[in-house]
Amino acid sequence: MALRTRLTQRFKIEHPIISAPMGFVAGGRLAAAVTSAGGLGLIGAGYGDAAWLRREFEAAGNARVGCGFITWSLARQPELLDLALAHAPAALMLSFGDPGPFAAKIKRAGVPLVCQVQTLAHARQAAAAGADVIVAEGGEAGGHGGTRATLTLTPEVADHLAVAAPDCMLLAAGGIADGRGLAAALLLGADGVLIGSRLLASVEALAPAGFVAAMIAADGDATIQTKVIDRVRGYDWPPGFSGRALKTRFVADWHGREDALRDPATKSAQAERYWQAFLAGDAEETGVFAGEAVGLIHDAPSASRIIAKIVTQAEDLLSGASNFIA
Amino acid sequence: MALRTRLTQRFKIEHPIISAPMGFVAGGRLAAAVTSAGGLGLIGAGYGDAAWLRREFEAAGNARVGCGFITWSLARQPELLDLALAHAPAALMLSFGDPGPFAAKIKRAGVPLVCQVQTLAHARQAAAAGADVIVAEGGEAGGHGGTRATLTLTPEVADHLAVAAPDCMLLAAGGIADGRGLAAALLLGADGVLIGSRLLASVEALAPAGFVAAMIAADGDATIQTKVIDRVRGYDWPPGFSGRALKTRFVADWHGREDALRDPATKSAQAERYWQAFLAGDAEETGVFAGEAVGLIHDAPSASRIIAKIVTQAEDLLSGASNFIA
Numbered sequence: 003m004a005l006r007t008r009l010t011q012r013f014k015i016e017h018p019i020i021s022a023p024m025g026f027v028a029g030g031r032l033a034a035a036v037t038s039a040g041g042l043g044l045i046g047a048g049y050g051d052a053a054w055l056r057r058e059f060e061a062a063g064n065a066r067v068g069c070g071f072i073t074w075s076l077a078r079q080p081e082l083l084d085l086a087l088a089h090a091p092a093a094l095m096l097s098f099g100d101p102g103p104f105a106a107k108i109k110r111a112g113v114p115l116v117c118q119v120q121t122l123a124h125a126r127q128a129a130a131a132g133a134d135v136i137v138a139e140g141g142e143a144g145g146h147g148g149t150r151a152t153l154t155l156t157p158e159v160a161d162h163l164a165v166a167a168p169d170c171m172l173l174a175a176g177g178i179a180d181g182r183g184l185a186a187a188l189l190l191g192a193d194g195v196l197i198g199s200r201l202l203a204s205v206e207a208l209a210p211a212g213f214v215a216a217m218i219a220a221d222g223d224a225t226i227q228t229k230v231i232d233r234v235r236g237y238d239w240p241p242g243f244s245g246r247a248l249k250t251r252f253v254a255d256w257h258g259r260e261d262a263l264r265d266p267a268t269k270s271a272q273a274e275r276y277w278q279a280f281l282a283g284d285a286e287e288t289g290v291f292a293g294e295a296v297g298l299i300h301d302a303p304s305a306s307r308i309i310a311k312i313v314t315q316a317e318d319l320l321s322g323a324s325n326f327i328a
Numbered sequence: 329m330a331l332r333t334r335l336t337q338r339f340k341i342e343h344p345i346i347s348a349p350m351g352f353v354a355g356g357r358l359a360a361a362v363t364s365a366g367g368l369g370l371i372g373a374g375y376g377d378a379a380w381l382r383r384e385f386e387a388a389g390n391a392r393v394g395c396g397f398i399t400w401s402l403a404r405q406p407e408l409l410d411l412a413l414a415h416a417p418a419a420l421m422l423s424f425g426d427p428g429p430f431a432a433k434i435k436r437a438g439v440p441l442v443c444q445v446q447t448l449a450h451a452r453q454a455a456a457a458g459a460d461v462i463v464a465e466g467g468e469a470g471g472h473g474g475t476r477a478t479l480t481l482t483p484e485v486a487d488h489l490a491v492a493a494p495d496c497m498l499l500a501a502g503g504i505a506d507g508r509g510l511a512a513a514l515l516l517g518a519d520g521v522l523i524g525s526r527l528l529a530s531v532e533a534l535a536p537a538g539f540v541a542a543m544i545a546a547d548g549d550a551t552i553q554t555k556v557i558d559r560v561r562g563y564d565w566p567p568g569f570s571g572r573a574l575k576t577r578f579v580a581d582w583h584g585r586e587d588a589l590r591d592p593a594t595k596s597a598q599a600e601r602y603w604q605a606f607l608a609g610d611a612e613e614t615g616v617f618a619g620e621a622v623g624l625i626h627d628a629p630s631a632s633r634i635i636a637k638i639v640t641q642a643e644d645l646l647s648g649a650s651n652f653i654a
Binding site: 004005177191223 | 447552650
């Protein structure tokens with residue numbers, strides 16, 4: 003058996019699964035493993051570091067992978083787009099900002115433009131910019147996101163695209179970590195899914211073992227959308243976005259009193275605490291971005307096993323769905 | 329065709345749909361219409377008003393309906409439970425608080441206990457209290473809720489129940505307004521769905537025409553979880569819950585500066601503004617609880633038409649789901 007959607011057909015991939023370009027942690031090895039497993043892997047360019055990006059494209063070897071940027075950050079160093087395009091990526095994904103200024107160059111390069119959106123308004127903007135794929139990302143996702151939920155955003159964007167851009171494909175993102183989520187997303191009107199957290203807890207992701215262990219130990223109640231991690235790192239995100247992370251001791255200490263981190267001495271001390279623990283893989287004393295789907299994640303096998311398991315479960319559910327009919 | 333799940337079998341209903349006991353607006357007429365349409369209707373006892381509750385049970389006539397309470401509010405006037413049980417309800421639903429103190433009496437009366445939960449921790453508590461049905465309510469729901477999303481909470485609670493209480497049934501709630509949502513919920517592991525907002529915009533709900541018109545005009549980006557409405561009404565909700573409502577002018581005026589409503593004169597003036605507009609059906613100047621699913625709601629027909637349409641769409645999707653298999 004295999005799942006077939008517009009996404010698998012147009013991207014000529016086996017499974018309707020793209021991996022989320024998680025900054026810092028979705029490197030070339032994970033992206034290549036996802037592609038090799040029959041999905042499409044994306045490298046997470048994050049806030050943008052040319053050396054890191056070059057290294058990770060290299061780590062992907064000859065695998066067909068794409069790359070994803072934080073749009074407002076890319077706007078500050080637009081040359082990184084040329085760097086990515088020079089690697090002939092299989093797809094270029096933009097999230098968190100107006101894709102308009104970059105769309106023409108990406109499309110001119112013949113690279114599929116994937117726009118991740120957090121609201122219907124964003125989806126309208128992305129469709130108008132000529133997106134080939136729109137990712138409807140609910141706030142249950144790990145890392146940065148908005149407040150809309152995947153369950154309502156996906157069908158609402160599907161309805162918009164059906165009228166405004168029927169050729170534009172749609173992925174659901176946020177909260178999808180198993181075959182139930184994939185099968186549900188397809189019935190909600192998506193052509194596939196973008197998967198983050200589930201692939202973060204994998205052999206190939208660039209995540210410290212301590213972070214992965216904390217994710218596996220956590221249930222879905224244990225995450226929170228917070229601005230603490232951005233504040234301590236000095237990233238000035240636009241309004242409307244915050245980062246979903248585990249409620250670690252570090253996050254719990256500062257969530258709700260982020261303004262205290264404006265004091266330079268406090269911020270500097272906490273930044274040291276954050277980065278020291280981050281580099282040591284000490285989850286409790288730092289920030290660990292992860293989605294609500296951690297409650298569905300209980301191991302950290304290879305990306306290939308993860309994808310095979312998701313697909314098999316989705317196939318079983320979809321092929322048996324008519325059993326609900328009396 | 330018809331959908332068959334444990335819910336339809338055990339409750340002997342035609343469709344796996346229960347209507348949300350929305351306080352003030354889900355009266356006997358709506359509950360009866362939902363039951364008559366093949367689902368199971370619940371009267372929304374809300375904060376508790378004996379006269380209102382008696383009247384609405386009467387309005388339901390001979391229809392088999394149930395009733396839902398706000399648990400922490402019921403604890404302050406527990407005699408309302410006796411009133412409800414005296415009407416031999418088809419189900420008794422408790423939301424927002426520990427069901428433990430009421431569970432024994434409800435079960436002794438032979439009435440199915442439905443517990444709505446907003447977290448996995450709540451679900452553990454409800455299962456331990458002997459719930460016959462657990463409703464996993466995501467924060468995309470209209471009215472009061474938590475921050476978990478339906479898409480992750482539903483399968484995570486399903487996994488818990490499979491081990492801890494395999495006979496306990498599971499409904500998904502929050503964000504479900506059409507057949508896509510119902511079909512997705514079943515594949516996520518639910519036995520059915522609880523539907524609120526979609527049935528609020530109906531002929532039979534006790535909602536002013538102005539509120540329904542505002543819901544129909546709104547897209548899913550136009551709602552927000554806020555404490556403003558509770559603050560101005562003087563309801564002291566426990567931590568962890570807020571109310572999702574349309575971002576009306578009234579809500580926008582006060583969201584983010586709720587503390588200013590602690591000033592007695594300000595609160596009194598704003599309460600007058602709120603209630604005057606509420607009674608006049610002037611949506612912009614009051615609070616209109618509604619879920620993110622408003623973006624999927626474009627009309628206000630009868631409950632019977634709403635349910636028929638949801639079920640038909642879900643049946644089509646489920647019977648065609650195997651088409652995704654290559």
